[in-house]
Structure formats: structure tokens, C-alpha cells
Amino acid sequence: MSEIKNILLVGVGGQGVLLASELLSDAAFKSDFDVKKSEVHGMAQRGGVVSSHVRFGEKVHSPLIPQGDCDVMLAFEQAEALRWLHFMKSSGVVIVNQRVWVPPIALMKGFEYPQDPLGMVQERMQRVLKINAQQMAEDLGNPKVENTLLLGTLSTVIELPVTIWQDVIRARVPKGTDALNLRAFELGLQSVTGEK
Amino acid sequence: MKAILSGNEAVARGCYESGLHIATAYPGTPSTEILENITQYPEIKAQWAPNEKVAFEVAMGACFEGARTLVAMKHVGLNVAADPFMSVSLIGAPGGLIVVTADDPGMHSSQNEQDNRTYAKFAGYPCFEPADSQESKDFIAEALRISIEYDVPVLYRMTTRICHSKGIVELGDRVDYPISGFQPDPKKFVVLPAHARVRRHWALERLHRLTEYAEITPLNTIETGSRPIGVITNGISYQYVCEIMPDVSILKLGVSYPLPMQKIQQFAQSVDQLFVIEELEPFIEDQILAAGIACQGKQFWPTTGEFTPDIVQIGFVKAGVLKETSAFVKPEEVIARPPIFCPGCPHRAVYVALNKLKATVSSDIGCYTLGALPPLSATDTCVEMGASIGVAVGMATARGSGKGIVATIGDSTFMHSGMTGLLNAVTQNAGITVVILDNSITAMTGGQHHPGTGKNLDGRSSKPVEFAKLCQSLGVDRIKVIDPYDLIQTQEVLKAEMETDTLSVVLTNRPCALYPPENRKKVLQVPFHVNTDVCIGCHACFRVSCPAISEADTKTKKGLTQSCIDPQLCTGCSVCAQVCPVQAIQRVNHE
Ligand SMILES: Cc1ncc(C[n+]2csc(CCOP(=O)(O)OP(=O)(O)O)c2C)c(N)n1
Numbered sequence: 001m002s003e004i005k006n007i008l009l010v011g012v013g014g015q016g017v018l019l020a021s022e023l024l025s026d027a028a029f030k031s032d033f034d035v036k037k038s039e040v041h042g043m044a045q046r047g048g049v050v051s052s053h054v055r056f057g058e059k060v061h062s063p064l065i066p067q068g069d070c071d072v073m074l075a076f077e078q079a080e081a082l083r084w085l086h087f088m089k090s091s092g093v094v095i096v097n098q099r100v101w102v103p104p105i106a107l108m109k110g111f112e113y114p115q116d117p118l119g120m121v122q123e124r125m126q127r128v129l130k131i132n133a134q135q136m137a138e139d140l141g142n143p144k145v146e147n148t149l150l151l152g153t154l155s156t157v158i159e160l161p162v163t164i165w166q167d168v169i170r171a172r173v174p175k176g177t178d179a180l181n182l183r184a185f186e187l188g189l190q191s192v193t194g195e196k
Numbered sequence: 197m198k199a200i201l202s203g204n205e206a207v208a209r210g211c212y213e214s215g216l217h218i219a220t221a222y223p224g225t226p227s228t229e230i231l232e233n234i235t236q237y238p239e240i241k242a243q244w245a246p247n248e249k250v251a252f253e254v255a256m257g258a259c260f261e262g263a264r265t266l267v268a269m270k271h272v273g274l275n276v277a278a279d280p281f282m283s284v285s286l287i288g289a290p291g292g293l294i295v296v297t298a299d300d301p302g303m304h305s306s307q308n309e310q311d312n313r314t315y316a317k318f319a320g321y322p323c324f325e326p327a328d329s330q331e332s333k334d335f336i337a338e339a340l341r342i343s344i345e346y347d348v349p350v351l352y353r354m355t356t357r358i359c360h361s362k363g364i365v366e367l368g369d370r371v372d373y374p375i376s377g378f379q380p381d382p383k384k385f386v387v388l389p390a391h392a393r394v395r396r397h398w399a400l401e402r403l404h405r406l407t408e409y410a411e412i413t414p415l416n417t418i419e420t421g422s423r424p425i426g427v428i429t430n431g432i433s434y435q436y437v438c439e440i441m442p443d444v445s446i447l448k449l450g451v452s453y454p455l456p457m458q459k460i461q462q463f464a465q466s467v468d469q470l471f472v473i474e475e476l477e478p479f480i481e482d483q484i485l486a487a488g489i490a491c492q493g494k495q496f497w498p499t500t501g502e503f504t505p506d507i508v509q510i511g512f513v514k515a516g517v518l519k520e521t522s523a524f525v526k527p528e529e530v531i532a533r534p535p536i537f538c539p540g541c542p543h544r545a546v547y548v549a550l551n552k553l554k555a556t557v558s559s560d561i562g563c564y565t566l567g568a569l570p571p572l573s574a575t576d577t578c579v580e581m582g583a584s585i586g587v588a589v590g591m592a593t594a595r596g597s598g599k600g601i602v603a604t605i606g607d608s609t610f611m612h613s614g615m616t617g618l619l620n621a622v623t624q625n626a627g628i629t630v631v632i633l634d635n636s637i638t639a640m641t642g643g644q645h646h647p648g649t650g651k652n653l654d655g656r657s658s659k660p661v662e663f664a665k666l667c668q669s670l671g672v673d674r675i676k677v678i679d680p681y682d683l684i685q686t687q688e689v690l691k692a693e694m695e696t697d698t699l700s701v702v703l704t705n706r707p708c709a710l711y712p713p714e715n716r717k718k719v720l721q722v723p724f725h726v727n728t729d730v731c732i733g734c735h736a737c738f739r740v741s742c743p744a745i746s747e748a749d750t751k752t753k754k755g756l757t758q759s760c761i762d763p764q765l766c767t768g769c770s771v772c773a774q775v776c777p778v779q780a781i782q783r784v785n786h787e
Binding site: 012026034039040068082102105107111112113114117120 | 356357362435509531535
């Protein structure tokens with residue numbers, strides 16, 4: 001069987017997970033791979049659970065990643081990394097944005113946000129990269145580039161040419177923000193150099 | 197040229213390439229983006245209809261004129277359009293008619309998971325089932341060809357996973373066709389009993405010819421594998437079978453009705469063991485068994501829920517053809533993130549008030565269905581679009597009084613199928629209260645226009661319905677307009693109307709806080725914050741269920757956790773400030 005790269009992007013509605021997965025699938029498409037991408041939208045408004053499966057390789061059949069086959073998970077939020085951990089290959093890489101987003105339901109009795117989700121992920125997985133993308137995006141002057149920053153980090157663990165990433169970013173981000181987004185991508189890319 | 201497209205985008209592209217003339221729909225997840233994407237092709241006239249029945253009727257008229265036509269809806273929409281859908285069987289589809297049904301296995305965003313292939317069999321239409329984006333585009337041309345050649349509507353069945361997954365699609369150019377014009381033929385187009393009896397024989401004979409087509413179409417293909425195991429499958433399940441069992445023989449059904457029973461018989465004879473793998477009902481399996489061919493399916497693969505590669509794999513393990521692989525890791529139970537009303541949603545205060553007033557609430561389908569969830573917990577019933585008023589009238593009839601019974605219905609839903617219910621409430625003299633939650637958009641499905649908004653799909657303006665005038669002419673005497681940001685007024689008006697046994701309509705007058713996006717600026721007001729000198733930590737504000745409100749790090753002198761408001765999320769609607777017993781929630785510029 002031909003090699004397929006399985007990437008899961010997870011987070012909370014409003015964090016830009018779906019745009020990030022659009023960019024990733026575009027980059028894989030432009031790199032001449034067969035690509036499938038799947039997510040369910042409908043009630044995925046602000047604050048809901050969002051997940052997107054992206055798979056690329058010579059020939060991809062299922063748009064969904066089989067459980068236990070995921071090579072890389074990019075989690076935009078700590079508890080979301082935990083929610084989808086069962087999809088991971090034991091040798092896979094989990095990239096966790098250190099952001100914590102407590103849902104309003106936690107205000108009601110009987111619901112609790114997990115104690116230390118990142119710690120739990122680190123306990124179970126050998127290869128975990130953490131990044132404080134929210135802070136870094138704010139330092140760059142625009143919290144909205146958090147997702148591009150995270151893509152920069154993702155780009156260090158999947159092999160797609162950097163020039164293609166840059167093309168895709170230029171083509172997809174809002175007009176006038178391409179320079180900022182390219183800088184965010186670069187920052188995300190450099191923030192993990194050497195520790196994979 | 198190639199592009200990466202979702203199933204819905206690919207259907208739209210297929211319509212463009214196959215020379216489609218007219219497309220119509222009523223929005224409904226997961227089908228909505230088909231029509232929205234068709235608008236990028238000005239060659240196709242595209243319009244929203246107020247409901248699926250009207251959309252279907254418009255499509256029939258267009259195709260009677262000889263236009264190549266498509267009508268799209270979600271699965272439950274076909275129930276609404278079922279009357280014309282069934283009867284046009286006896287007329288046919290001279291210009292070509294594709295009926296897209298977008299089914300929702302697993303009920304990602306629907307109230308049921310009915311399998312609409314059943315409708316193809318019911319009406320005697322061919323059922324096309326694409327398995328990826330490329331097929332979602334390519335099958336459109338073939339479906340139109342068959343529709344025209346056999347003079348039959350084609351049921352084009354998508355599912356959520358096909359509609360919303362993206363894949364690579366090879367694009368083609370548009371081929372144009374003239375619209376041939378209506379050819380009057382009363383014996384065909386007027387289905388009087390005398391005509392219909394004759395046409396019924398014609399329709400049965402047409403189905404016979406379609407069966408012959410199903411035997412030879414390349415859409416029903418056999419892929420021979422190295423193991424003597426055969427799988428008959430359709431749609432997305434095909435992809436999972438390829439993924440999990442690359443070495444079996446597969447009969448892939450791109451046309452799942454009528455079934456090519458001879459081909460199936462031959463396929464069955466070529467393998468030692470035959471499985472049928474299909475989401476939802478044993479639609480294919482039952483027909484194969486009825487034809488006396490042995491196969492297994494629903495013993496191993498579930499009848500409810502959406503399939504995944506894992507579910508397909510587990511079925512093969514149960515069937516004994518795959519060895520037990522390493523056990524699946526159980527998912528961690530992580531706190532849920534259920535949808536709640538957006539900050540500034542005009543529906544919020546109505547349900548805060550109805551909860552307080554302990555009304556019996558017969559609700560409907562839309563964003564406001566969220567009024568059922570805790571802590572609002574105001575809604576008692578919700579069935580299907582337009583049900584709220586009829587159900588309320590039935591309750592009032594049974595109780596002998598409409599006091600305390602409130603029907604809540606959105607503006608798009610009222611246009612869709614609420615008006616006749618209200619007309620009946622007038623006729624029955626039912627003393628219920630009807631709240632029309634007019635946020636001036638179809639919000640639930642992502643912000644589409646409807647007859648009350650004054651805009652068409654293509655941006656042309658239309659004459660908007662005036663709800664108060666409409667209700668008046670239906671015969672409602674008591675009509676009240678309320679500002680749903682004014683919780684006190686909302687509660688007082690609802691209380692007064694609930695206490696009288698006279699029919700009344702209460703109209704809300706604030707727009708959606710989200711759609712259309714260009715309206716958002718008008719919705720935003722100065723945000724609120726919690727004054728920590730005043731907040732007593734009673735958490736009354738939590739009960740309005742707003743995403744902008746959360747627990748603060750600060751505590752009261754008694755050690756109770758205070759509340760805080762996210763100024764980025766707060767739209768300044770003021771509903772929380774009105775429930776605060778100590779006026780701790782104040783506008784940000786308040787000194
Ligand atoms: C028969 C049918 N068609 C379409 C849908 C999809 N759908 C769910 S709610 C809704 C309309 C919601 O609009 P509105 O009543 O204005 O309420 P809002 O969401 O704006 O609050 C639609 C089209 C459905 N559930 N059933």
C-alpha cells in the first residue's frame with residue numbers, strides 16, 4: 001500500500017481551524033498529491049468542537065483517518081488535543097497550542113474542564129510539541145494570525161515545500177494581510193527548530 | 197484543469213458543465229452550498245424558494261418548458277416536497293430534472309436520519325449515488341442524460357460526508373443547450389385519474405427499461421480483487437471498503453435503484469462470500485435477499501449512525517474475514533461544547549422569559565431550538581419545520597383553553613410552513629400565543645434570504661413580506677411587536693398574552709447578530725463589564741446562557757466567585773444586565 005500522510009486539525013469554532021485545513025489541503029494539492037479533506041460543518045459556530053481530517057499521498061480513498069493512523073495532530077486548544085488523542089499513531093507527533101478555552105457549559109454543575117490536558121497528552125505521547133501561538137500572534141500585533149503561526153509549526157513535521165506554503169498563504173489570506181501572515185508562518189516554523 | 201472541491205461545489209460545477217439552465221432550492225444542511233455555489237455561474241438561473249415543495253414545483257415547471265433543471269434539499273425537505281415528487285412520476289421530466297437529496301447519516305445537523313433511497317423506489321425513479329467529489333460532478337451529466345432520455349426525474353443522493361468532504365476534481369467546459377419550449381399534451385401533463393391510469397402503465401414500463409440501463413451502465417462497476425470475498429457497496433462506504441479491504445472484489449453501485457439484479461447474481465456466483473455494506477437502511481441488501489441471492493450485511497454493520505473506516509473494519513472482524521487488530525483506544529471523555537445562542541442573539545430573552553413564566557412551549561426548527569437546552573430549558577416540544585403552531589392548537593383543543601400555551605417559530609420557518617398553521621389557529625379560534633422570532637434571515641443554515649428579507653439569491657431586491665399585515669389578513673386581531681433586548685417588556689407582553697384565551701401574535705424586531713455579516717456593525721453597541729465592587733457572585737447572569745459570560749478570577753468578600761464578561765464577545769445587548777439583581781453589570785464607559 002502506498003504511504004498516506006494523515007493529519008488531524010482540531011480546535012474550537014472561531015479559532016480558524018477550517019481555514020488552516022483549507023491551506024494545508026491546498027498546499028498538498030499544489031504539491032501534486034492526491035488529497036482528501038473532511039469536516040462536518042453545520043452547527044460549527046463559535047465555541048463548538050471542530051475537527052478536520054486531511055489526508056494526502058499517491059491515492060487516497062477514505063476522507064476520514066482511521067483511528068490509530070494519524071501521523072500528526074495540530075491542536076489549537078489543549079482539551080481538544082485530548083479529545084482526539086485516540087486517533088494518533090503511537091509514533092505520531094502532537095502539536096499543542098497552549099491556549100485554554102473553557103466552554104460556558106463549565107458554569108453548570110456536573111461539567112468540568114480537564115485539570116491539565118497538555119500534561120495528560122505528554123504522558124501518553126512521546127512526541128509532543130507545544131507552542132504559545134496566541135501570545136506570539138499578539139506579539140506580532142494581530143491575534144487573528146494564530147492559525148497561520150500554527151501552520152508554520154505544522155510545516156516542520158510534514159514534508160511540503162516552503163515555497164508552496166507561501167504561495168498558498170498569499171492566495172488565501174485576506175487582502176493586505178499577506179506580509180503579516182507570512183511572518184507569522186515563519187515565526188511558527190522557527191519556534192520549534194531543533195526540538196523535533 | 198484540476199481543482200480541489202467539496203461534493204457540493206462539485207455538483208454545482210457539474211451543473212455548469214452539463215448546460216443546466218435553472219436551479220432552485222430551500223436551504224438545509226448539508227445541501228445548502230449547492231445553490232450558493234451555483235450562483236458563481238451566471239449561465240444558470242438560481243433562486244431560493246420559500247420551501248421545498250415550492251422549489252420542486254418551480255423545478256417541474258422549468259423542466260416542462262424543456263429547461264435542464266436541478267432542485268436541491270436536505271433529506272427531510274423531500275418529505276415536504278413528497279406530493280409533487282410522487283405525482284410527477286406519471287408526467288415525466290422532458291427537459292431533464294435532477295432532485296438532490298442530501299441525507300444526514302449520524303444526524304450531524306438534523307432531527308432524523310431517514311434513508312431517502314426509499315423515495316426512489318417509492319416513486320420509481322433512478323437513484324444516483326456519487327462516492328466522492330469527482331463523481332459528484334461527473335454523475336450530474338449522466339443523470340441529466342438519463343432524465344431526458346427516459347423522461348424521468350433522477351434522485352441524486354448525497355450524504356453529509358460526500359457533500360462536505362473535499363477531493364480533487366478534473367474540470368471540463370460548459371456545453372450549452374437550447375430550452376426547447378413547452379409542448380402541450382394534456383394526456384401527459386394533466387394527471388386526471390383517466391390520464392393517470394394510462395400513464396401508470398407507462399411509468400412501470402419506464403422502470404423496466406431503467407433496470408436494463410442499470411445492468412449496463414459503467415456507473416455500476418466490478419473491481420476484481422485477489423480474495424474470493426465480494427462486497428456490494430455504494431457512496432462513501434465504497435471508500436471505506438477500499439481503505440480497509442483493498443484485496444476483495446467490489447461491485448460499486450453508482451446507480452443504487454433500480455438494482456442490476458443480473459449483474460449482482462453473476463457477481464455473487466464469482467465469490468465465496470457476499471457482503472453488502474451500506475449506511476442506514478438495508479435498502480440494497482433486502483432487495484438482493486428478496487431476489488433469492490444469499491448475502492450478509494446488517495448483521496455486521498449498523499443500521500444507525502454514520503459509517504467510518506473503523507466501523508467498516510469492525511464489521512469485517514465480526515464477519516470473521518479480518519483478524520482482530522489491536523483494540524481501538526477508547527476516546528477520552530472531554531467536556532462537551534454544545535452550541536448556545538451567540539452573544540447578542542435576539543432569541544435569548546424570549547426563552548429566558550418563557551422559562552420564568554413556565555409556559556408550555558411548542559417550538560420549531562431553527563437556531564431558537566437551542567431554547568430547549570439548559571439553563572434556558574424553556575421548550576417542551578419540537579418536531580419538524582412548521583409544526584409549532586399546529587401542535588399548540590392541538591394542545592389547546594385538548595385542554596379546552598389556549599392559556600399558557602406558546603408557539604415559537606422563526607421567520608424563515610414561518611414563511612416555509614407556519615402560515616397555514618396560523619390560519620388554522622384563527623379558524624379554530626385557538627387562544628394560543630404565537631411568537632414569530634423575526635431576525636430577518638435564515639440563520640441556522642448560514643444566513644440565507646427568504647420572502648421576508650427583501651432580497652433574492654442573486655442580490656436583486658424583492659418586495660418583503662410584512663409580518664404584521666400578513667397575520668392581520670389571516671385574521672389575527674391581537675398583534676404585538678416587542679424589542680427582544682428589553683427583557684422586562686418581553687416578559688410582560690408574553691405574560692399578558694398567555695393569560696388571555698385569545699389568539700395573539702407577538703413579533704420580535706431585532707436582526708440576527710451574525711448574518712448577514714455586513715449587518716454586524718449595526719448590531720454592536722457599547723459592551724458591558726462586571727463591576728467587581730458590586731457583583732455578589734450570585735451567578736444569575738449565567739442563566740441567560742451567553743458565551744461572553746464566564747467565571748472571573750475575582751471573589752466577593754464572602755469568597756464567592758464573581759462573573760466576568762469578555763469585551764471582545766459582548767455585543768452590548770444588555771439582557772444579562774437586566775437579570776442582575778444588584779446592577780453589577782454595567783456599560784464599559786459607565787463610571
Ligand atoms: C424541511 C426542512 N427544511 C430545511 C431544514 C433546515 N433548516 C433548519 S432550521 C431552518 C430555518 C431556520 O430559519 P428561521 O426559522 O428563520 O430561524 P433562525 O435559525 O433564523 O433563528 C432550516 C432551513 C429543515 N430542518 N427541515
